[in-house]
Amino acid sequence: MLIYNPRQMALVTCKGKHALMGKSTEKHDIVPTTWHSPASSHPPMYAIFLENSTMACKLITQSGAFVVNFMPNSQVESVKKAQVISGEYTEKIEHLGLHELPCEKLVDSFRIKEAVGWLECELVEEKSFGDHILFVGRVVHSWMALDEKRVFHVEGNEFTTTR
Numbered sequence: 300m301l302i303y304n305p306r307q308m309a310l311v312t313c314k315g316k317h318a319l320m321g322k323s324t325e326k327h328d329i330v331p332t333t334w335h336s337p338a339s340s341h342p343p344m345y346a347i348f349l350e351n352s353t354m355a356c357k358l359i360t361q362s363g364a365f366v367v368n369f370m371p372n373s374q375v376e377s378v379k380k381a382q383v384i385s386g387e388y389t390e391k392i393e394h395l396g397l398h399e400l401p402c403e404k405l406v407d408s409f410r411i412k413e414a415v416g417w418l419e420c421e422l423v424e425e426k427s428f429g430d431h432i433l434f435v436g437r438v439v440h441s442w443m444a445l446d447e448k449r450v451f452h453v454e455g456n457e458f459t460t461t462r
């Protein structure tokens with residue numbers, strides 16, 4: 300097992316223009332992410348690390364916005380599926396059986412209806428580290444809708460939960 304696991308799995312959502320086969324289209328992406336953390340309390344900031352080859356990196360750099368959606372354990376199958384479907388070629392949310400909602404404060408992103416809580420982040424800094432990019436966002440809105448068991452990744456296809 301990785302020394303820093305289990306880690307909570309969140310779904311990062313973002314949207315923006317993306318060029319595919321020479322055509323620029325509006326894309327929405329959902330990235331299962333275990334590398335994420337609070338970065339400051341005052342002002343509230345949150346950090347995520349995304350693989351530098353992913354479409355999500357381009358979308359976030361361009362839109363300057365992302366949302367971190369914390370998922371209930373009851374949605375573990377959707378979370379697992381989100382790892383193996385690419386947002387570049389499919390409307391990922393439809394395949395996952397999840398539903399998109401507008402953000403409370405951000406215009407250039409969206410949130411997931413089934414999340415137990417979410418953080419709406421405005422990008423303030425990005426920095427490359429090896430094969431990942433660190434994105435730090437100022438939290439402009441946060442909400443915890445439900446106090447439910449969350450999804451944690453252990454190793455490979457093994458997941459666990461709290462309590």
Ligand SMILES: Cc1cc2nc3c(=O)[nH]c(=O)nc-3n(C[C@H](O)[C@H](O)[C@H](O)COP(=O)(O)O)c2cc1C
Nearest residue numbers: 331332333334348349350353381382385386387452
């Ligand atoms: C357990 C697990 C944790 C992951 N954590 C991250 C992460 O923290 N950052 C990241 O960029 N990708 C992470 N990934 C890989 C992304 O989930 C994967 O690149 C993404 O689903 C690709 O979606 P896309 O093609 O729509 O961008 C993780 C994958 C798994 C299986």
